[in-house]
Amino acid sequence: GNSVTQMEGPVTLSEEAFLTINCTYTATGYPSLFWYVQYPGEGLQLLLKATKADDKGSNKGFEATYRKETTSFHLEKGSVQVSDSAVYFCALNNFNKFYFGSGTKLNVKP
Amino acid sequence: GAVVSQHPSRVICKSGTSVKIECRSLDFQATTMFWYRQFPKKSLMLMATSNEGSKATYEQGVEKDKFLINHASLTLSTLTVTSAHPEDSSFYICSPELEGTDTQYFGPGTRLTVL
Numbered sequence: 001g002n003s004v005t006q007m008e009g010p011v012t013l014s015e016e017a018f019l020t021i022n023c024t025y026t027a028t029g030y031p032s033l034f035w036y037v038q039y040p041g042e043g044l045q046l047l048l049k050a051t052k053a054d055d056k057g058s059n060k061g062f063e064a065t066y067r068k069e070t071t072s073f074h075l076e077k078g079s080v081q082v083s084d085s086a087v088y089f090c091a092l093n094n095f096n097k098f099y100f101g102s103g104t105k106l107n108v109k110p
Numbered sequence: 111g112a113v114v115s116q117h118p119s120r121v122i123c124k125s126g127t128s129v130k131i132e133c134r135s136l137d138f139q140a141t142t143m144f145w146y147r148q149f150p151k152k153s154l155m156l157m158a159t160s161n162e163g164s165k166a167t168y169e170q171g172v173e174k175d176k177f178l179i180n181h182a183s184l185t186l187s188t189l190t191v192t193s194a195h196p197e198d199s200s201f202y203i204c205s206p207e208l209e210g211t212d213t214q215y216f217g218p219g220t221r222l223t224v225l
């Protein structure tokens with residue numbers, strides 16, 4: 001079946017620290033992989049995506065690489081800001097259906 | 111960018127009543143609408159998929175007579191939780207798919223609390 005596992009939070013970092021949020025998946029076929037971000041009181045927003053193996057998605061300083069050999073799509077950012085505080089969801093889309101991880105809350109302190 | 115609204119954002123109701131949640135795509139048309147449910151500290155779970163003018167397709171384990179979905183137009187879909195019970199308390203999120211693409215956008219969600 002299809003499923004996504006991501007690290008439990010919350011993750012608390014100081015401003016300018018390096019961020020990694022781990023995400024692994026199981027899927028049949030060739031899914032697309034996504035990271036969504038949810039700010040308080042708002043809907044999920046697409047952060048980045050990758051549609052095939054070895055693709056790297058990037059946006060706003062965040063990046064993630066589609067690793068088929070390790071079935072992973074870890075989210076990274078070199079220097080986080082307070083404004084990055086939010087909940088991050090890893091997801092896969094297979095045959096037009098989304099499967100989400102449980103979300104990781106990120107708190108960035110000044 | 112694509113704007114999706116949900117109304118109400120929060121609702122508290124008594125057990126046994128029905129609640130209707132509206133989802134609108136404000137600046138685009140959506141042939142397909144997805145409805146999700148999110149439990150605390152859990153991932154979003156797909157409940158059903160609906161196409162405009164057609165009956166919704168429900169995921170396994172989701173009661174179609176309890177969660178009524180109407181997708182009457184390309185910009186409006188409604189989810190009605192009938193005879194709500196406390197176990198229906200959850201966060202409900204709609205996701206319209208931009209017509210002609212496989213790009214989905216997400217609404218801000220509706221927090222339902224059943225007393």
